[in-house]
Amino acid sequence: MEAARKLERTAGSRAMKPQQIRQAALRLFQEQGYGAVSMDAIAREAGVSKATIYAHFADKAELFEDMMKSACREEWVAVSMLDAVPGDLGAELRAIGKAYAEFLVEPRVVRLYRMVVAESPRFPELGRAFFEAGPRLITGKLAAYLQRAEAQGKLALGGASNRAAQNFLAMLRCEPHLRAILALDKSPEMPEIAAIVDSATDMFLRAYRP
Amino acid sequence: MEAARKLERTAGSRAMKPQQIRQAALRLFQEQGYGAVSMDAIAREAGVSKATIYAHFADKAELFEDMMKSACREEWVAVSMLDAVPGDLGAELRAIGKAYAEFLVEPRVVRLYRMVVAESPRFPELGRAFFEAGPRLITGKLAAYLQRAEAQGKLALGGASNRAAQNFLAMLRCEPHLRAILALDKSPEMPEIAAIVDSATDMFLRAYRP
DNA sequence: GTCTATAAATGGATAGAC
DNA sequence: GTCTATCCATTTATAGAC
Numbered sequence: 001m002e003a004a005r006k007l008e009r010t011a012g013s014r015a016m017k018p019q020q021i022r023q024a025a026l027r028l029f030q031e032q033g034y035g036a037v038s039m040d041a042i043a044r045e046a047g048v049s050k051a052t053i054y055a056h057f058a059d060k061a062e063l064f065e066d067m068m069k070s071a072c073r074e075e076w077v078a079v080s081m082l083d084a085v086p087g088d089l090g091a092e093l094r095a096i097g098k099a100y101a102e103f104l105v106e107p108r109v110v111r112l113y114r115m116v117v118a119e120s121p122r123f124p125e126l127g128r129a130f131f132e133a134g135p136r137l138i139t140g141k142l143a144a145y146l147q148r149a150e151a152q153g154k155l156a157l158g159g160a161s162n163r164a165a166q167n168f169l170a171m172l173r174c175e176p177h178l179r180a181i182l183a184l185d186k187s188p189e190m191p192e193i194a195a196i197v198d199s200a201t202d203m204f205l206r207a208y209r210p
Numbered sequence: 211m212e213a214a215r216k217l218e219r220t221a222g223s224r225a226m227k228p229q230q231i232r233q234a235a236l237r238l239f240q241e242q243g244y245g246a247v248s249m250d251a252i253a254r255e256a257g258v259s260k261a262t263i264y265a266h267f268a269d270k271a272e273l274f275e276d277m278m279k280s281a282c283r284e285e286w287v288a289v290s291m292l293d294a295v296p297g298d299l300g301a302e303l304r305a306i307g308k309a310y311a312e313f314l315v316e317p318r319v320v321r322l323y324r325m326v327v328a329e330s331p332r333f334p335e336l337g338r339a340f341f342e343a344g345p346r347l348i349t350g351k352l353a354a355y356l357q358r359a360e361a362q363g364k365l366a367l368g369g370a371s372n373r374a375a376q377n378f379l380a381m382l383r384c385e386p387h388l389r390a391i392l393a394l395d396k397s398p399e400m401p402e403i404a405a406i407v408d409s410a411t412d413m414f415l416r417a418y419r420p
Numbered sequence: 421g422t423c424t425a426t427a428a429a430t431g432g433a434t435a436g437a438c
Numbered sequence: 439g440t441c442t443a444t445c446c447a448t449t450t451a452t453a454g455a456c
Contacts, residue, residue, distance in 0.1 A: 017421085033328060036245025038449060049423050054451065056421090118243060118328030120393040127392030135388060163409050171380045178345060182337030183330040199373050206417040227439080249432060259441050264433065266439090423456080431448060438441080 018056045021046045022067040030111040034064055034119050061123075068115065069129050075112050076134040079103045082141065089154050090205055092145075093168070097197040100138065101172040105180040105188035113181060139165050156210040164208060171200035228266045231256045232277040240321040244274055244329050271333075278325065279339050285322050286343040289313045292351065299364050300415055302355075303378070307407040310348065311382040315390040315398035323391065349375050366420040374418060381410035 024046035028037045039060055043050040057063035082096050103109060113130075120127035143165040149155045157164045174196045179185050234256035238247045249270055253260040267273040292306050313319060323340075330337035353375040359365045367374045384406045389395050 031331075033243060033245045033332075035243045035247070039451080040449075050450090051424085051452080052422055060450075114327050114331070117324050117391055120391070121241075121324070122243075124393060127394055131389070131392050131394060135385070139385075160409070163406070164413075166385055166406070167381050167410055167413055170382075170384050171377050173383060174380050175345070175349075175376055179341070181327055181330070182341050183334060184337055184341060196373070196376070199370070200377055203374075203377055203413075203417040207413040208416075248430075250430080260432090261434075261442085262440055270432070421456105423454100425453085425455100427450105427452075429449075429451105432446100434445080435443085436441100437443105438439105 017046075017048060017052060021048065021053055021056060021063070022070060025063055025067045026071055029064065029067075029115060034115070034122075064119070065123050065126060068112075068119075068123070068126050071112055072116070072126075072130045072133050075109055076137070079134070080137050080141075082138060089149055090201060093204065094197060094201045096142065096145075097168070097172055097201055098194060100169065101174065101177070101193050101197050102188075102190065104173060104177045105193065107180075110180045135169075139169060142169060153210060155208045157208055164204075168200065168204050171203075172197065174200075227256075227258060227262060231258065231263055231266060231273070232280060235273055235277045236281055239274065239277070239325060244325070244332075274329070275333050275336060278322075278329075278333070278336050281322055282326070282336075282340045282343050285319055286347070289344070290347050290351075292348060299359055300411060303414065304407060304411045306352065306355075307378070307382050307411055308404060310379065311384065311387070311403050311407050312398075312400065314383060314387045315403065317390075320390045345379075349379060352379065363420060365418045367418055374414075378410065378414050381413075382407065384410075 021042065025037075025042050028041055028045055039050055039053060042063075043053055046053070053063065057066065079100060082099055087095070116126055116130045120130075139162070143162040146155060146157060146164055147161040150157050150159075150161060155164075174193070176188055176193050176196070180188055231252065235247075235252050238251055238255055249260055249263060252273075253263055256263070263273065267276065289310060292309055297305070326336055326340045330340075349372070353372040356365060356367060356374055357371040360367050360369075360371060365374075384403070386398055386403050386406070390398050
C-alpha cells in the first residue's frame, strides 16, 4: 500500500525527470563530446540537482549509454519505415535511395553518428545497438526487396541480393554524407544528393539488368 | 652567437621533446577521447613535465590540432601512392580498390578517423585537413585515371568521371569499414573485403563497359 | 525523490629556480 | 628549455535535511 501511495503521489513531474535528464545530456554530449561534459553542466541544463541525476543513473557512463541507446532507437525509426513504394523498379530504388541519402545528412543523425563513432571503443554495446537498429536492418530489408525483384525476373543478381544491397547502400553513404560528418558545410546540398542517387540507381540497374 | 651556442647545446634531446609529446598525446587521445585526456596524463606518458608541454604548445587545443594535422598527413601518405599498376582495366581497378578498402580498416586509420569525426565540429580545420589529404585527393586521382580510360575507349562514362569515381570509392567504404569504425569486430575480415572489392569492380565494369 | 552543501580528487595553466 | 611546486577552478560523487 505504501508503494501504491508513492506511485499516486509521484505520477506528475517526478516521472519525467529521467527523460529531462536524458534530453539535456544528449544536447550537451552532442555539443562537447562525452569526456568534456560534466555532471554539473547536465544538472544545470536539465534544471535538476546533481543528486537527482545520481538517483536515476548510477554514474556518468551509465547515463551516457542509456541515453545513447534510446537516441539510436528513436533516430533510426524514421528510415526503418523505408518500404517499397509503388512504381517501377527504377523509381522505387530512386525513392528508397533518396530517402536514405537525405536521412544520412540530417544534422540530428550526423551528430548522433559522431558520438557513436567517438565512443564505440569505450562503450561496445553502443556500436552494436547503432549497427543493429540502422545499417543492419535496412540492408536486410533492401536485400529482401531485391530478391523479390530477382524472382520476378526484373533483376539478375546471381542470387547475391545481400551483396547487391550493400553495394547500393554504400553508394548512398556518399561525399555529401562524409562532408556532413566532417562538418565541412553549413548545410547539406540536397540537389547534389539527388543527382548522386540518380547516378547510383542508373549504375545499379545497368549492372544488374537481366 | 648566443643563439648558435644554444642550438649546439640543445640539438640532442631537446629537439625531440615536441615529437615525444605529440606521440604521447596521440596515444592517449585515441584511447580516451579529447575531452577525457588531461595534460598531466600526457606529460606522464611523454616522460616530460607539464611545463615542458606548455613551452611548446599554447594549450591543450593547440596541441591536439597540431598533432592531429600531422597524423592526418602521415596516415594518408600510404594510400595517396595509389597509382595505376600495369594490367587490364579490371585488374587495375581491383588492385586500387583492394588497397583502399584494406587501408580503411587498418586500426591506426580507424582510430584516426574516430577522433577526426568526433572533434570536427570543435576543430573545423581538422575535418578540412582530413578531407583534403585523403578522400579528396584519392577521388581526384581515380577520376583522372577513369577519364584516361574513357579517352582510350575502355569505358563509357558520359564524361562524368568524377561521379563514377565517387560511386566506386563509396562502395569500398563498405560494411567491414563501418563495422571497424563501430568497433564490432576484434579484427577485420580481409577475405570478405576482397570479395566485396571483386563485386564492386564487376558491377562498375558491367555498368560502364562501352 | 529532490534539494543544498560539501568532500576529496583532478582539471588546465603558471611561477620561479636552474 | 626543462623542471618542481603550486594556484584556483572544476570534477565526480555523496551526506544529510526535507
